Amino acid sequence: MKSHIAFTGFLGKRLHLGVSGSIAAYKGLDLLRMFKDSGADVGVTLTDSAQQFITPLSFEALGASPVFSQMYPVGDDVFGHLMPGEACHAFVIAPASATTIARLANGLADDMLSCQALAFPEKLVIAPAMNPRMWHNAATQENIQKLCNRGHVVVEPGCGRTACLEEGQGRLAAVEDIYLHGLRALAPQDMAGQTVMVTLGPTREKWDGVRFWSNPSSGTMGASFAVAAWLRGAKVHAICGQGTPWLPSVITRHDVTSAADMYEAADSLWNAIDIGVFTAAVADYTPVPFGDSKFKKGGDDLTVSFTRTVDILKTLGTAKQDGQKVIGFAAETDNLHDNMKKKLAAKNADIIVGNNVAKSGSGFGTATNEVCIVDKNGRQEDWPLAPKPEVAWRVFDWLLQL
Template sequence: MDCLFSQSRQFAGKRLHLGICGSVACYRLTDVLRALRRMDVHVSVTLTAGARRFVTPLLFEALGAMPVYGEMFAPGEDPFAHLEPGQHAQAMLVAPASADALSRLARGAASDMLSAQALAFDGPLLLAPAMNPRMWRHPATQANVALLRERGARLILPDCGRAACGDEGQGRLAPVEQLFWHALRALSPQDMAGRRVLVTLGPTREPWDGVRYWSNPSSGRMGGALALAAWLRG
């Protein structure tokens, strides 16, 4: 998913903080982490108590995340770790964002490491919810989402399909590729915001006569990269 910009140094040295909540989908964030690290993005991670039931801090440390936070005020933990992302990271992505996490963030709670870090973060905040479809549809969840949007949070809406519990509907974590590209967009300058760009791409066909034409083997990948770059910049 990072192949279009595999040679780019545009994001080298950028810093993103990744908050991971308890969900069966949390293992998919390892792919996002690996893709960001290949772009030389510095990634720090916070695992909620629920997330640590599914994955371990060592997994993310082994893939290049540094530091990886857990409980607030844990022995040996920096007493100001809840402020660190707001001081150093340019963007914050919470994925999977559970219903509980959305509720905490909407209320401005600061009772665990992740919610405190989000409350002290004033950069772009991206939220990628993942939960049972009925939980996602519940008016309380939708009210929390609307409030967070009103405050400037960027939502990466959940996908539709079969959830881990077997229920069908909207609630699955968005595709890994979407999380990756939205993360890069949050780290990009928005110097093209408000502009509309039209890109034509792919091979052309110029008629030669009634049955033949001139063409070329263009794949359209360059045009796709230009369109994506324009989107990343707003």
């Protein structure tokens, strides 16, 4: 799993996964693993058609419990059709066939999965998969619209070649997208109504036709913040430098190259932002351009002149309005705490998150981070090495209490 979406704070949560008839049913095993890695307990229901593609034992072997495979269970559990509604915090149906969608839209309860879904009191997460012509059929689209009107979440199918070798929209959405929608249904929606902007990754400052000035930031920390904010209900804008990670389409992505590009994008959004998270490793200086052609080596020495770039965090931090909050980052190699406190004041930030990039596991391009936090009220904590999604989640916890 991509490290920036590997959230693990869902211990004590329970999710139910419904699997209906589709060649994509095997991807339910990947979803099961991902949900269990998050800490959640997972139960599964397979329709009769799903069992033509994959067996209940496959899910049981990976730790799903309970696993329902028929309408009328053998034994004492005669109320299995009520279990998800009584015990689960989220219900994901992936893949959802045209038949299952029709059952859900029209209140039919003639198999175990549709009974359980009808008895589930919260919104469902539904990920359709079918032939493109079936997906675009007016009856299917009408059923989908009914489900959306009732507040259910539909993770639309992707485009491409389907199992029947037809091209078009109908193939199951990426498992990462479905997984994140399931986590959002489990997560507290304590950032609902907030608009969050995250800057992430490096900037590239062009010098000649092939060379640029940059740094090895991967954008993993910022991507973790962007996903964490969306999981908690926020609307998210991510301003992404080159080479930053995949983000779900529900996050508005703005791809940029230089520090000037990043500032322009951030400044254009800033007045509508509630929380700004400035994780990007922005180049402080940009080389005076040689030109669009490639520089050819000549003598032994080369001198390159640089000019200052806009300090994005300071410029927008000092311009923040009442109600806006700013989280800044400080990547240091020494004097971490002193530099953080200076940055907190100079940038007019609410929180500064600092890390020593010279430490193993805490530098650029890692899946983990060891950070220190200081806020505008003088509170300070040092946190041990932890996955970046956990760091992002805990920083938001801190900010919401500030």
